[in-house]
Amino acid sequence: MNQNQRTTRRASFHMVGFYPRIIDACITELRSVLSYLERVASFVSDEQKNYRDRLETEIQENEMGEEEADFFYDTHYEDIQELHAFFPTALRSSVLTFAFSLFESRLVEACKFLDKHPLARSRSWADTEDRGLKKVAKFLRKNFSIHPEDHDKWNSILQFHLVRNCFVHANGDIELMKNSAQNDLRKALPILSQFGVYLSDLDKISIEESAVSFAVQAMEKWTKAFWIACRENAVIGPQFWP
Numbered sequence: 592m593n594q595n596q597r598t599t600r601r602a603s604f605h606m607v608g609f610y611p612r613i614i615d616a617c618i619t620e621l622r623s624v625l626s627y628l629e630r631v632a633s634f635v636s637d638e639q640k641n642y643r644d645r646l647e648t649e650i651q652e653n654e655m656g657e658e659e660a661d662f663f664y665d666t667h668y669e670d671i672q673e674l675h676a677f678f679p680t681a682l683r684s685s686v687l688t689f690a691f692s693l694f695e696s697r698l699v700e701a702c703k704f705l706d707k708h709p710l711a712r713s714r715s716w717a718d719t720e721d722r723g724l725k726k727v728a729k730f731l732r733k734n735f736s737i738h739p740e741d742h743d744k745w746n747s748i749l750q751f752h753l754v755r756n757c758f759v760h761a762n763g764d765i766e767l768m769k770n771s772a773q774n775d776l777r778k779a780l781p782i783l784s785q786f787g788v789y790l791s792d793l794d795k796i797s798i799e800e801s802a803v804s805f806a807v808q809a810m811e812k813w814t815k816a817f818w819i820a821c822r823e824n825a826v827i828g829p830q831f832w833p
Contacts, residue, residue, distance in 0.1 A: 610704055610831035614818045617697035621811040624690045625804060631682055632800050639674050683803045684758040690803075691755045694748075694810045698727045705734070710826055724752060735826055742816045744809040750779040751806040754788055754796060763796040 646667060650660045664671070706716040712734035719730045728745075731737040739745045753776040761767035765776060780790055786806075787799030821827045 608831070608833065610701065610827075611818065611822070613697060613701045613704060614814060614821065617694065617814050618811060618818070620693045620697070621690060621807055621814065624686060624693065624807050625811075628682075628686045628800065628803060628807070631686075632679075635674070635678050635682060638678075642670065642674055679800070680763070680797070683798045683800060684763065687751065687755050687798070687803050687806060688759055690807045690810060691752060694814070695723055695727070697814075698724070702727055702730045705827065706730075708830065710734075710830065712826075724749065735824055737817075737820050737824060739813070739817070742813050744813040744816075747809045748806070748813060750783055751788075751802075751809070753779055754783065754798065754806075757796050765790065765794045765796060 646664065650663060655663060703716055705712075714730065714733045716730055719726050719733070721729055728739045731739060753772065756772060757763055757765055757768055757776060760772075765773055768776065777790075780788065783802070787802035789797045791797055822832045
């Protein structure tokens with residue numbers, strides 16, 4: 592084998608293995624997001640407990656009565672709100688947003704990678720309508736008969752994406768969303784509430800840590816199934832899986 596043949600073989604192998612690595616990277620990153628959520632949430636929880644313990648110690652040391660203790664807590668209202676309301680909301684909404692950014696960008700990367708290769712397909716990425724996850728789904732469906740909605744987590748992912756949009760575009764205030772997006776989210780809330788997504792009296796979205804964890808795990812499970820679907824696909828599999 593001459594030098595040119597060896598170079599061609601290395602390049603070919605690299606291209607064959609690169610596509611699965613895009614999907615592998617997505618799975619790894621989502622696992623890291625779950626680890627980050629757990630660690631930072633634990634830190635916030637510890638800070639809440641430590642601050643509460645410091646206040647209780649000061650109340651006891653100064654032998655405060657009930658009325659005096661209530662006033663003492665009132666003077667620390669802003670710090671208490673920051674630790675018990677603002678920090679948890681900021682953490683959960685930012686982690687959910689970050690997870691979707693990773694998930695969506697990797698899927699777009701995968702689709703664009705497929706689009707650049709001479710595979711049998713009926714529609715280019717540029718000619719595929721919609722945006723984001725809906726565009727990804729349509730591109731895979733039209734070109735490779737891969738149907739994202741066939742996996743039971745896809746619908747949950749789309750519903751949590753509505754929550755992500757509410758935080759990104761309206762700071763969690765559903766009334767500030769466009770009418771169509773607002774209606775879609777309100778329709779999804781009865782199901783989302785099972786996982787820990789609620790609507791406050793002020794029409795602000797409240798999301799529990801368990802809901803964020805569920806959403807990220809749903810993305811991870813779907814991506815694992817997508818990896819298998821691509822490997823077994825009659826067009827994609829033979830091209831990129833040795």
